[in-house]
Amino acid sequence: MECYSEETKNFMRLYYETLNEQDRRRYAGIEALKLGHGGRNYIAKILGCS
Secondary structure, three states: OOOOOHHHHHHHHHHHHHOOHHHHHHHHHHHHHHHOOOHHHHHHHHHOOO
């Protein structure tokens, strides 16, 4: 699954790093829900979270 360009992934990572822990989890969850099946693993890979 490759949904986002490298530029978008970089912006996502930069934004993610500015958030506190609770907001990081929310952001990752929302992004994963938008993608549907396989989204959780894809977002975890991009953001480096679990």
